[in-house]
Amino acid sequence: MSTEIAHETAHDEHHDHGPAKGLMRWVTTTNHKDIGTLYLWLSFIMLLYGGAMAMVIRLELFQPGLQWVEPHFFNQMTTMHGLVMVFGAIMPAFVGLANWLLPMMIGAPDMALPRMNNWSFWILPFAFAMLASTTFMEGGAPAFGWTFYAPLSTTFAPASTDFFIFAVHLMGISSVMGSINIIATILNMRAPGMTLMKMPLFVWTWLITAYLLIAVMPVLAGAVTMMLTDRHFGTSFFDAAGGGDPVMFQHIFWFFGHPEVYIMILPAFGVISAIIPTFARKPLFGYSSMVYASASIAILSFMVWAHHMFTTGMPVAGELYFMYATILISVPTGVKVFNWVTTMWKGSMTFETPMLFALGFIVMFTIGGFSGLMLGVAPVDTQYHDTYFVVAHFHYVLVTGALYSIIAAFYYWVPKWTGHMYDERLGKIHFWWSTIAVNVLFFPQHFVGLAGMPRRIPDYALQFAEFNQISSIGGFAFGLAQVFFLYIVIKTIRGGEKATDRVWEGATGLEFEQLPSPPPYHSFNEPPPVK
Amino acid sequence: MSSASDQDYYVPHGTHWPIIGSVGLTLSVVGFANYLHDTWSLTPTLVGLAILFFMMFGWFGQVINESLSGLYNKQVDLSFRWSMSWFIFSEVMFFGAFFGALFYARMYSIPWLDGASNNDATAQYLWPDFEAAWPLLTVPLAEKYEVAKAFIGPWGLPAINTVILLTSGLTVTFAHWALKKNDTPKLVYWLAATVALGFGFVVLQGYEYVHLYRDLNLRLDSGIYGSTFFMLTGFHGFHVTMGATMLLIIMIRAAKGHFTPENHFAFEGVAWYWHFVDVVWLGLFIFVYWI
Numbered sequence: 144m145s146t147e148i149a150h151e152t153a154h155d156e157h158h159d160h161g162p163a164k165g166l167m168r169w170v171t172t173t174n175h176k177d178i179g180t181l182y183l184w185l186s187f188i189m190l191l192y193g194g195a196m197a198m199v200i201r202l203e204l205f206q207p208g209l210q211w212v213e214p215h216f217f218n219q220m221t222t223m224h225g226l227v228m229v230f231g232a233i234m235p236a237f238v239g240l241a242n243w244l245l246p247m248m249i250g251a252p253d254m255a256l257p258r259m260n261n262w263s264f265w266i267l268p269f270a271f272a273m274l275a276s277t278t279f280m281e282g283g284a285p286a287f288g289w290t291f292y293a294p295l296s297t298t299f300a301p302a303s304t305d306f307f308i309f310a311v312h313l314m315g316i317s318s319v320m321g322s323i324n325i326i327a328t329i330l331n332m333r334a335p336g337m338t339l340m341k342m343p344l345f346v347w348t349w350l351i352t353a354y355l356l357i358a359v360m361p362v363l364a365g366a367v368t369m370m371l372t373d374r375h376f377g378t379s380f381f382d383a384a385g386g387g388d389p390v391m392f393q394h395i396f397w398f399f400g401h402p403e404v405y406i407m408i409l410p411a412f413g414v415i416s417a418i419i420p421t422f423a424r425k426p427l428f429g430y431s432s433m434v435y436a437s438a439s440i441a442i443l444s445f446m447v448w449a450h451h452m453f454t455t456g457m458p459v460a461g462e463l464y465f466m467y468a469t470i471l472i473s474v475p476t477g478v479k480v481f482n483w484v485t486t487m488w489k490g491s492m493t494f495e496t497p498m499l500f501a502l503g504f505i506v507m508f509t510i511g512g513f514s515g516l517m518l519g520v521a522p523v524d525t526q527y528h529d530t531y532f533v534v535a536h537f538h539y540v541l542v543t544g545a546l547y548s549i550i551a552a553f554y555y556w557v558p559k560w561t562g563h564m565y566d567e568r569l570g571k572i573h574f575w576w577s578t579i580a581v582n583v584l585f586f587p588q589h590f591v592g593l594a595g596m597p598r599r600i601p602d603y604a605l606q607f608a609e610f611n612q613i614s615s616i617g618g619f620a621f622g623l624a625q626v627f628f629l630y631i632v633i634k635t636i637r638g639g640e641k642a643t644d645r646v647w648e649g650a651t652g653l654e655f656e657q658l659p660s661p662p663p664y665h666s667f668n669e670p671p672p673v674k
Numbered sequence: 675m676s677s678a679s680d681q682d683y684y685v686p687h688g689t690h691w692p693i694i695g696s697v698g699l700t701l702s703v704v705g706f707a708n709y710l711h712d713t714w715s716l717t718p719t720l721v722g723l724a725i726l727f728f729m730m731f732g733w734f735g736q737v738i739n740e741s742l743s744g745l746y747n748k749q750v751d752l753s754f755r756w757s758m759s760w761f762i763f764s765e766v767m768f769f770g771a772f773f774g775a776l777f778y779a780r781m782y783s784i785p786w787l788d789g790a791s792n793n794d795a796t797a798q799y800l801w802p803d804f805e806a807a808w809p810l811l812t813v814p815l816a817e818k819y820e821v822a823k824a825f826i827g828p829w830g831l832p833a834i835n836t837v838i839l840l841t842s843g844l845t846v847t848f849a850h851w852a853l854k855k856n857d858t859p860k861l862v863y864w865l866a867a868t869v870a871l872g873f874g875f876v877v878l879q880g881y882e883y884v885h886l887y888r889d890l891n892l893r894l895d896s897g898i899y900g901s902t903f904f905m906l907t908g909f910h911g912f913h914v915t916m917g918a919t920m921l922l923i924i925m926i927r928a929a930k931g932h933f934t935p936e937n938h939f940a941f942e943g944v945a946w947y948w949h950f951v952d953v954v955w956l957g958l959f960i961f962v963y964w965i
Contacts, residue, residue: 149870163688170690170693171688171689171693172688173685173686173687173688173689176943177721184690190751220699222832224688240855251683252682252683252685253683255753255756255757256753256757257685257686257689258691258692258733259692260687261689261692261693262691262692262695262696265692265696266696266699267694268696269696269697269699270700270702273700273703273704301821305710305711306707308707309703309707310706312703313700313703315700316699319761319764322760323757323758323760323761323764326756326760327753327756327757327760328753330756331749331752331753332683332749357760357764357767358763358764358767359765359767360764360769361764361765361767361768361770362767362768362770362774364768364932365775366771367769368905369771369772369775369905370892371903372905376894376895377809377819377820377893377894378894378895378900378901379813379819379895379897379898379901380775380898380902382780382781383787383814384812384813384814384815384818384819385813385815385818385819385897385901386783386784386787386810386814386898386899387775387779387783387898387901388778388782388783388786390780390783391778391779391782392777392785394774394778395771395774395775398774423906425846428752431676453712457790460965475719497711497844557942570880592699643833647897665685668682
């Protein structure tokens, strides 16, 4: 370490090593840590924005009948909530984690293309400003659901849809550039000795995620481009009157959409695979099988898209194929869950906040996985399709799955990033508060869904009232818990008990073993030794 | 310092180009959306694009200067190579979406509208007069679309264009061989030939479009055949224009002596891109014009 610090000071005379001052530091930065911070804050703002819309939804659904908002505004809320959470909260959070962690985990001085890294981020605030502005336009924001099926999004859509289309284009450009950067970094910037099969799983899962992003974001761009030309230039991709087909939109959309759900969960697998071994004080069980399972999930994710369309109209042979292919995904996913459990087997476990969130992830993500298996069975999906059962399913995998892993990652790495320990007592309160609330929120939705309550409807039959009330109470409590999380984040950044360089007794990896807490603005100008 | 730059990975500090690019990009798309709604003229879009070009000029210029002053080591070069490869892959997937739409229309939606599979009722009650065909000149609801009179086969202009693009793939390879032998005049000569062939392709494609619109009434709004035809060939033509423009810039840089036999990623990146538009064209020629 001392030689490294000496090296740092020797270089200071030549380079500008510290960050610039003021606002322009953040606008012009090429530093992976700064850009990671920007991504994470954008994602938190979007989480609160999307969460506020979820509160409107739960408020309206607290009682049957129309109470607070017009049905059209309710539809805008469900649409924008989905879009903001998927593209604004979950995806940028993982890119933020990638920016902070990948260079430190593989022993690189920075991301491979630091200027492009800046642009990947700085497109996003503009894109989300465009998306958010649609709420104030005449005719309101897009109201066709986050899946924007034609013809709702073409023939019958409000004028603001064009701003939504271009916002998606910008997000796509940002994602593709960010992913190219991540792949180039992982493939080209590893310290000598950091072979592919020595990389932490977070690095592996991000390599695969970036590949998925580059493969499917352009397809999404193609889909919204066809929407745009159908709306304004007389093409008939999604119009049967001209020889096209609205169902074709769904095929193109879900060819993007299904890999997209793995884009939102694979980095989470990487996070959990880092946290569980640390607090079980055992190396990860089945490292190579984890790598192969991630790759298998990625490949399978391209072959299962029409399981979102079982009730849309498809030849029976197609339904059978997509059903079996979908169920096949449970094999590599099961490999992962069993490996995490086996890692903990006979481990010396402690239950700090990151571990609590990781354990919450394993249990509740698996619940979401099981309901996914139910939905994947074509004949019974006819019953479940477009009900609250689907809503419960994907919120278990996205909130208690993806979001929980992001929160776990925050608690796990924030002492390394800031040099401050978070307040363990507050962290535990955050976990239990969130976990009780989120189950009160989403578990009853399984029941109302199986009983036949449709999603995306502001009103419902009287027999669903109790479960919806319970769900709304859980929703408000969960929302409040994340405001509490904001307080914990700010408190930790501003101060706290000094973190050690290792941070956690069982932590491994270059970022814990080779760097102080907090790490210098530029880490690893010289490649670190890799065992 | 110079010895350090031979070893260290070059990490730039601070850049204002991305934020300029974001402003240009946003202005151009917001301007275009407003233009489509007749609320703004086209001027904001054009200003946005001008800002975007200014950004590219400045950003690439900075990278070229850094490259010429020897700041980039072999590892930086490899980062550029990985990036260009994955960028081209993303472009492949973008075209894939439109090819997917083409195949879906031909294999599924058009036969289904004519009653194939289990869609007898659709054909009988909704579109009794519609008959599936490819190329599709009529559409189920003819009064909503501009019906085309005819289409063009592959063996006229499209075949000539195929020869042009395939030849340009050869000439760019000759240019690469010249570059590897450090023969700058030949390099510039073959690059000029490639650029000429590229823009020649675009001109012929434009001529074909005029013919289709004016004489055959085959248009973007002629139903699914026109939609897939013009979107696929249109995006391809746009990519050829971009590729030829990039080749032109590379030619100017080659004439200035920017490239050495060992160090010429910019040339190779553009050459890869050129082969990519070439291969996309072969797909278009086979699936859009021919079969």
